[in-house]
Amino acid sequence: MEQRHLGRTGLRVSRIGLGTLTWGRDTDEHDAADLMKTFWEAGGTLVDTADVYGDGDAEYLLGRLMDGLVARRDLVISTKAGSVPDPDRRFDTSRGHLPSALDASLSRLGTDYVDLWHVHAFDPDTPLEETLQALDLAVASGRARYAAVSNFCGWQLAKAATWQLAAPGTRTRLAATQLEYSLLQRGIEREVLPAALDLGIGLLPSSPLGRGVLTGKYRGDTTPPDSRGASEHLAPFVAPYLDDTARRIVDAVTTAADGLAVTPLQVALAWVRDRPGVAAPIVGARNAQQLTAALSVETLSLPDEICRALDDVSAPVHRYPDHDWSTL
Numbered sequence: 599m600e601q602r603h604l605g606r607t608g609l610r611v612s613r614i615g616l617g618t619l620t621w622g623r624d625t626d627e628h629d630a631a632d633l634m635k636t637f638w639e640a641g642g643t644l645v646d647t648a649d650v651y652g653d654g655d656a657e658y659l660l661g662r663l664m665d666g667l668v669a670r671r672d673l674v675i676s677t678k679a680g681s682v683p684d685p686d687r688r689f690d691t692s693r694g695h696l697p698s699a700l701d702a703s704l705s706r707l708g709t710d711y712v713d714l715w716h717v718h719a720f721d722p723d724t725p726l727e728e729t730l731q732a733l734d735l736a737v738a739s740g741r742a743r744y745a746a747v748s749n750f751c752g753w754q755l756a757k758a759a760t761w762q763l764a765a766p767g768t769r770t771r772l773a774a775t776q777l778e779y780s781l782l783q784r785g786i787e788r789e790v791l792p793a794a795l796d797l798g799i800g801l802l803p804s805s806p807l808g809r810g811v812l813t814g815k816y817r818g819d820t821t822p823p824d825s826r827g828a829s830e831h832l833a834p835f836v837a838p839y840l841d842d843t844a845r846r847i848v849d850a851v852t853t854a855a856d857g858l859a860v861t862p863l864q865v866a867l868a869w870v871r872d873r874p875g876v877a878a879p880i881v882g883a884r885n886a887q888q889l890t891a892a893l894s895v896e897t898l899s900l901p902d903e904i905c906r907a908l909d910d911v912s913a914p915v916h917r918y919p920d921h922d923w924s925t926l
Contacts, residue, residue, distance in 0.1 A: 599641030599896055604877050606798025607773045609713065609744055611674050613871060614893060615644035615802060617882035622655025625884065627662065632886040634663045638672065640893045646776070646802070646880045648678035648718060649703050661708035670709055676802075677703050678748055678776075680718035691721035696732035700741055715742035716776060719749040726754075730761055730769065737770040746774040746802075752789025759797040774800040774877065780870055781847050781912045782808035782839050788920045795875045803870050806879035807892075811839040812866035814852050850911040854904050867895045869908055 601610040616637045621630050637645075647656045657677060664670045679699035680691040690696075700715060715736055717729055733745040747758055755775055762769040775794055777786050780803065794801050807813055816836075848862070855862045870879050883889035900908075 599643075599893070601643070602877050603800070604714070604744070605773050605794075605800030607744060607771070607800075609674070609773060611644040611878050612642045613878050614642060614867075614895070615646050615676070615878040615880040616642055616889070617804070617880040618645065618647040618656040618660060619651050619882045620884065621647070621659045622652025625659075627659055629885055630659050631663055631667055633883060633889050634660075634668055636886040636889050637893070638668045640890075640896070642893070643672065644674045644676060644802075644878050644880075646676045648681070648716075649699055649706075650678075650681045650683075650718070654702070654706055657703055657706035661706055665708055674713045675707065675709065676714035676716065676746070676774075677707070677712050678716040678718040679703065680721060687723065689719045689721040690724070691717050691719075691729040691732070692724045693728050693732045693735075696729070697735060700736055704741060711741050711743060713743045714746050714774060715744070716746040716748045716774075717750075720747075720751070720754045726758060727761060730758060734768075734770050744773040745770045746772060746776065748776040750775060750777075750790070752793050755790055755799070756793045756797070759793070759799060763797070772797070772799050774802050776802040776804055776880070778805045779803035779873075779876075779879075780806050780808040781812060781851065781866055781908060782844050784912060784914045787914060788916060791875055800877035801875045802877055803879045806870040806881065807863060807866055808839050808844070808848075809836050811836065811844055812848060812851055812862060814848055814855075814862040816840060817845075817848060817852070847908075847912045850908060854900075854908065858898075858900075858904070860898060861891065863891055864895045864898050865900065865904075865908075867892060868898045868900050869905065871895065872899065872905075 599612045602613050604611050645660060647660055649657060679696055680689050682690045721729065736742040737745055759772045762771055777790060779786050851862045851865050855865045867879060870876060881892045883892060
């Protein structure tokens with residue numbers, strides 16, 4: 599698998615990443631081992647997790663697999679901290695919480711360091727400079743090699759990255775940002791993606807297949823019984839992408855796939871993988887068969903005319919001031 603630099607850094611990652619959102623909950627150790635083995639044998643290196651996935655079990659499973667299946671040195675491990683199980687406070691990115699959360703992640707992973715450590719989301723109750731100091735401390739101590747943020751909007755990302763760049767050699771440059779991005783969700787193109795491109799921050803798209811909808815499995819108002827849409831706890835996650843707008847985009851993806859003699863999954867994943875600024879979409883497969891289907895996109899590059907057609911049918915509405923005001 600092709601390797602790409604993560605933003606304006608020396609860190610190289612496989613251009614498809616393996617997500618572990620369901621590990622320890624819907625994905626058991628046997629299936630996780632099959633996924634890891636399939637991913638590693640295909641040349642994959644980037645594995646993405648978080649301290650809250652499976653209430654910590656995702657990191658624990660990943661650590662067990664690194665202990666017996668794939669060598670730690672062969673992987674780029676990305677994890678996140680800041681989400682907390684507190685009904686009164688969804689996120690805690692204070693300097694009191696983040697360092698201890700990283701220590702707990704390292705213990706579950708069974709490693710001395712992570713390659714990429716994310717602040718999981720913006721915390722309005724903590725001064726941003728305090729959060730960023732925790733990232734600096736993690737990198738300076740060697741417990742994290744690179745720092746990143748997730749789910750920051752445009753102004754939050756730009757403020758954080760600019761703060762870090764204001765003291766080069768002292769503060770840690772942000773290497774990446776992770777947000778949802780697909781043909782069904784292009785909202786980051788308004789402000790986040792332009793900011794990331796300008797600041798040299800690599801984008802790691804989550805849900806690049808539109809929460810599974812872009813595979814075409816939900817066409818015709820059908821919900822496969824073994825799909826996320828039929829799952830009690832994941833059905834609300836899929837539901838927003840089952841409207842008429844999504845159907846029109848899925849139809850266009852299916853038409854493109856038929857014309858290229860490939861699958862809708864391959865078309866949707868190739869589109870987001872090759873967008874400007876993207877380092878590696880994060881794919882969360884349920885089993886090795888699904889992952890193999892996603893990894894088969896490695897040999898596919900979409901023709902320009904197909905990309906333009908998909909761009910047109912899925913184009914988000916950009917109005918003032920996001921759009922160039924001089925053309926309005």
